[in-house]
Amino acid sequence: ADKPIKIGLSISDFETERWPVEEAIMKKLAADQGAELISQQANHDPKLQNDQIQNMILQGVDVIIIIAEDGAAAASAVEEAGRDGIPCIAYDRLVKSDKLAAYISFDNVEVGRTQARGVLDKVNKGNFALLGGSPTDNNAILFRKGQMEVLQPLIDKGDIKVVADQWVENWAPANATKIMENILTAEANKIDAVVASNDGTALGALQAMKAQGLAGKVPISGQDATAAGCKSIVENELTMTVYKDVRLLSPMAIDMAIKFAKKEPVEGLKDFTLEELTLDKSLSGSVPCKFLKVVGVNKDNVYEEVVKSGFQKYDDIYKDIPEDQRPPRI
Amino acid sequence: MEKPILQFESVTKTFPGVIALNNISFSVDRGEILGICGENGAGKSTLMKILAGVHPRDTYTGEVFYEGEPLNFSAGAIQQAREMGIAIVHQELALVQQMTVGENIFLGREPGNKAVINWHQLYSETQHILDRYQIDLPIGKPVSTLGVGRQQMVEIARALSEKAKILILDEPTSALADQEVQVLMRILRTLKEQGVTCIYISHKLEEVFEITDRVTVFRDGEVVGTKVTAETSTDEIIAMMVGRQMTERFPEAKRQPKEVVLEVRNLSADWEHSPGKPMLSDISFSVRAGEILGVAGLMGSGRSELVTTLFGECGRITGGTIRMKGKPIKVGSARDAMRHGISLIPEDRKRQGLVLGQSILKNISLANMDQFAGFGSINKHAELNASEKMARDLSVKAPTLHAIVSSLSGGNQQKVVIGKWLMSDPTVLILDEPTRGIDVGAKYEIYKLMNKLAAEGVAIIMVSSELPEVLGMSDRILVMHEGCVGGIVERDKATQEKLMALATGMTTAAEEL
Amino acid sequence: MVSKTLSNIIRNNLQTYTMILALVFIWLLFGFMTDWIFFSPRNLSNLFRQMTIVSFLSIGMVMVIVTGNIDLSVGSSVGLVSAVTAWLQAIFLPPLLQQWFPGISMLAQGTFITCTTILFGLVVGGLIGVIQGWAIAYLGIPAFIVTLGGMLVFRGGVLGITQGKTIVPIEDSFRLIAQGYLPNSLGYAVGFLSVGALFFWLFYNRKQKASYGITLRPFGVDLAQTLLFSGIIMAFVYLMNSYRGIPNPVLLMVVVALIFTYITGNTRLGRYAYALGGNAEATRLSGVNTKANVFQVFVLMGLLAGVSGIVLTGYVAAGTTSGGVNYELEAIAACVIGGTSLMGGSGSIAGALVGSLIMASLLNGMSVMNMPAFWQFIIRGLVLVLAVYMDVVTKKRRG
Amino acid sequence: MVSKTLSNIIRNNLQTYTMILALVFIWLLFGFMTDWIFFSPRNLSNLFRQMTIVSFLSIGMVMVIVTGNIDLSVGSSVGLVSAVTAWLQAIFLPPLLQQWFPGISMLAQGTFITCTTILFGLVVGGLIGVIQGWAIAYLGIPAFIVTLGGMLVFRGGVLGITQGKTIVPIEDSFRLIAQGYLPNSLGYAVGFLSVGALFFWLFYNRKQKASYGITLRPFGVDLAQTLLFSGIIMAFVYLMNSYRGIPNPVLLMVVVALIFTYITGNTRLGRYAYALGGNAEATRLSGVNTKANVFQVFVLMGLLAGVSGIVLTGYVAAGTTSGGVNYELEAIAACVIGGTSLMGGSGSIAGALVGSLIMASLLNGMSVMNMPAFWQFIIRGLVLVLAVYMDVVTKKRRG
Ligand SMILES: Nc1ncnc2c1ncn2[C@@H]1O[C@H](COP(=O)(O)OP(=O)(O)OP(=O)(O)O)[C@@H](O)[C@H]1O
């Protein structure tokens, strides 16, 4: 009983800026509570992720937090953990298994809606370009789903015309730059808004827009409230980003993990059926879930939401803004 | 009279830009050994490749009759030729180095069923064939562990194993030393007794006269004529080949050797990757400016190892000294050696001498960039000029200097190799088997060239497996025996018998000769 | 005498032994660093299971590389087969079956679907092999290019089929292929049968040799070798049974490896592949249909990619969009670590398996050790280079 | 006479011409499918700019492949250089400068940082080349393995440096490297200078040849050729100037390509590389230090990866974890499409550029056409194979 609690954290990849950041946060939180956290990243390979979860089970972890590369593929790993009586928490991305102890996340479809709304705040008619995430990422599809929920009525009304709909391989910024250059060329710069799916790709696209003098004029959305993204917002280039306060999600994950490990009851979870969660009729069973709000962040509330809460450092974000135009330091 | 087993009628074969065979007609009688002679590029190998199915029916015109039936090979008919009883030893070694002797001998017709090979049968049959013809080869070892000579014996054994009606040997002895040649001659006689027909292509006229019944001579893709061997002479054949009279095989030369340039004393070396396994032991000799030192010895006696060690490219020197004009030198690589004025024309021109896919020009200049390139940039005009002159001096037969070397005939390729190292203006020139696979006319040219170089004061070391050549060209002859010096003989005291005795280690017997 | 023959055998297989030594060293290191958890039956069972998917590929890759070619498409091919097999059983077949045989029992439906899907997976793999092999052998396009193109095309195919979404569910019986274990009793039966076969082979082979008049190795040497292998087999079965039994995919891998060892060593197809890689011209001049040979080798590679894809689908119980990414590099690395020469002409299945095992051990061991991601990359890269360097050095020594 | 010589020149370069033809065909197709937007000066300007990053790599790759080697690490090397250059200017240098020269002007600081960073980027690239070249040339480890290992190691390095985060900001002056344009007047000046150089070369070369007694081609042929190239240059400058001028990275690419064309054709280093790739042993026996040559070629490759990494950082104005992924395959594909033989011994810089342009045109054209992702993969793969197949066929025709 003296043995410290051991938490396993299995991460899909390290190329998405969020994950290394959240890994660090969780590591610290676990240590604060006297638990040990071990983590592995799977380099976008679902098979490797399953292997790594197996290896964690072997190391005697008490509970596993999974950021799945592939929500369906990770299910068999969750079942394997279940056989050893190890509870699993799906983090951010759903694992399609009713053996899950919990699923905690932001609402990914809501992320997409927020992105679309953030752009529509600035421009609500004209030529829209959609820049999806990696065509191989499940979440990218969910983001698009949310975006379309908001845009579709306006498209049907004829206010909005989607002139380009492309996906960015690997979420790679360099690919986004190229694609945006080509879109602008194809449309002779007649783009009125860009709905991009995360900060990395949005900043890539902004390079192309900057070259046409469109940065800051044409609204463009992002996601994750990364340092680079927020910096771009205060510099009037990126229009908005979606702030998913992982500092809420991460502590919740760790608290929950420790409770699961100690076999204590966990509160605030609500059962959802897998069918509800995935819109897939073939899946049965249900999962205890908890969803966090996402916040759309733009120039007006970036200081309030992101900086003041300490999510990003003041200096990282305002370093290129002249002193007199900066908000006061906290 | 019986109908000939093989008959060529107006066979013509062209390659882009070259007429390799022009209206060839002649026939081969059942059971005879027919010799084919001709200069390099005369078309001998090309004709044989037609027989073997390498060049299919639709790539040449005219007709070839085999057993009275016209040959009609489609592309990829090599197997078909074989099944019809045509076996061939190609001029260039065609072995898979990583595979064993047994596997190479049966490659493509292994015993067993359609899918699976019967190894036991394969090796026992291999042993059987080797025993029958008294050839000594390790059946289970990879071919790569054998020297060129023994590899050629593998090729011959392969052809023998095919139980062919007609056996074609395209320069089978170019890599064989005298002893092995005798083994081959014996085998051929046995086969003849068994009624096998044989076509024997060789530049070594002694052999042709020893073994053949008739000789057909090619020149420039045409048949010049056919002679009954017993009724003709070397001179006549040579005249037919080169189109003029040639009385001398070796050009006359009066040589006055001057000071010693290269001196090797007590040189010993181990195999490079097997330390402790001696390759050369206690070798001492010297060469003078303007002298030709012949190096003779049996296959595998270490002649090539000796000269490549001097050139810095073989073995690991464990003792002894090498002096150049009195100064001790160290050679760790070909580069070092060339800097000290030593050049080596290697024995295997395809592997060691040429970049086959490049032009004559680039091959010739490769070893001599110092002459055309200062720090970085190459003076292409100077390069072209100098190479053109060299090619002209050696009378390389080619449309232009930009022709790709692989398209040249063997003899002309050899000339390119020689030209490349001649241009480096060496103090000591080493030639390892310089006339391998070369016709008499070209040989004569190369001998003249060696004489000329010697006269200009170059010290020459010539390794050769052809005793007449060694005897004809050298001032002194070093005989190698199992990695040691068997003896060094002055030219006027040397005879074939004496050299053979030294080469086989019978030193005392040699002294009596 | 006996010892001399043994030392000969050892010398001839030095390369494989060097790598086995490297493997042992790596294992000991990991054992030491993980409080010997690494050596627990459970982890070893995991390790062997984890290596299978790439192993199928490296087995085929040996043959491809031996002919002097390369296949960069295998990763994508695995992805495609995985996507197709998932799509068949999750989306395409069930409604069809319900329509044709209304009221079919769940079990019958599951079995039918699993079998059909396996068949189709193999067909897709085979077709990939046929198309690529044909372009390489008969159109004469370099393998590097054909398979690089194939890599892109099949990756596109995966995206087209999955539409970026993971495909589930996978039949339970299908999952058994990759996730099931042999019951302990069956495991021991397999073990004893194999040992029996070894002994049968020992005597049969000696009799055959004798009948062809080939000189035999001393009986002692042959016996010792057979005993050694028997021991290894039984120890392996015991070890696996101490956890949950021999994992199905591991058994499958062993069977496939044996079949391919036989193909490479004892069939025309195999030997011609080596000959061709050693000297294509000479092989052609020996009357071998070299084009057909290359073609066949690629078809085999395609089939193995099919097997690998099927196992992958069972393994992750889903058809995913990123399945198989980079497996081609792992397979090639495994071959090369195992002594296959990229110049063609030499290489062995056993070596490739050892190579796969080394790569898999690194991944497994480092993740059991819980090493940071960037170190894992660096160490894998360094070990790869080092392993081959060791090989280069020992080869030079031998000369 | 004149026409005969011309037809000779054409025959000898058939391969490159085939590919140029393929390129023209692809362009026309895209032009047609995009309402000729594809041919707008703006899109062409983008296209050339987009091709640069991989082009630097394919230029180096030609030399690597010519020596019979391969470099699989270039993508990761680019990623590493990009990460290092971003880290230097965003994180490492600014506080250092502030400490050493408090109160330094923004402009001075920016210039200093940009220059230092460029230098360091090249040094990192060069070091990568030195290490890998040394392992390949002097330790004798196959290039495939060394660079496959390098790929993993450098990717690990990228993760280590970026810690998974995007590194910004990038200096404005640094961004100009990839994002700036030459003012129109300067562009024309460059154009005229080049034309002048061409004419100078025409006369100088003829004089030189004459002085060595080499038979000259008819003056008309030489003149026609010079005029043709001059025309192409001026048309290109005009086209670029109709948008915003010659993009800086395009100019850089042209300069680098010229330098390397010179190296391959007119220096020992280049000549030896080709000889070595054709027959390494014969080349060594000709007194060439073949190890040094291979080493130098890899160092050049490393430097070019450095250039490419620097341009990438400028291009996306950030250092990212995914920078450079898969570039090695694109570079190799470009070389092979451009007629470089993977067996070594032949290949040309011009060909590689045409190859790069084809690959870049596909990506550009399809994204201008707004084609679905999975089709893009499939078409890229098919075109790659087809292009090389055309080459194979025409080569066969020539015999
Ligand atoms: N594959 C080929 N492509 C182009 N030309 C060829 C080819 N094979 C042979 N030739 C040319 O055909 C002619 C005859 O060559 P062949 O090899 O038959 O000569 P040979 O009589 O065997 O000469 P050698 O004694 O040197 O072996 C030569 O000019 C040679 O360059």
Ligand SMILES: Nc1ncnc2c1ncn2[C@@H]1O[C@H](COP(=O)(O)OP(=O)(O)OP(=O)(O)O)[C@@H](O)[C@H]1O
């Ligand atoms: N690396 C090696 N290690 C051990 N033995 C070797 C090695 N290489 C060659 N040998 C053996 O050394 C002997 C000498 O070789 P080689 O045939 O080259 O000599 P040679 O006198 O030049 O004869 P040739 O006329 O064939 O060139 C041969 O028996 C060969 O099998």
Ligand SMILES: O[C@@H]1[C@@H](O)[C@H](O)OC[C@H]1O
């Ligand atoms: O936060 C995003 C994550 O949800 C998605 O899966 O990958 C891209 C990230 O930006």
Ligand SMILES: [Mg+2]
């Ligand atoms: Mg010939």
Ligand SMILES: [Mg+2]
């Ligand atoms: Mg020799």
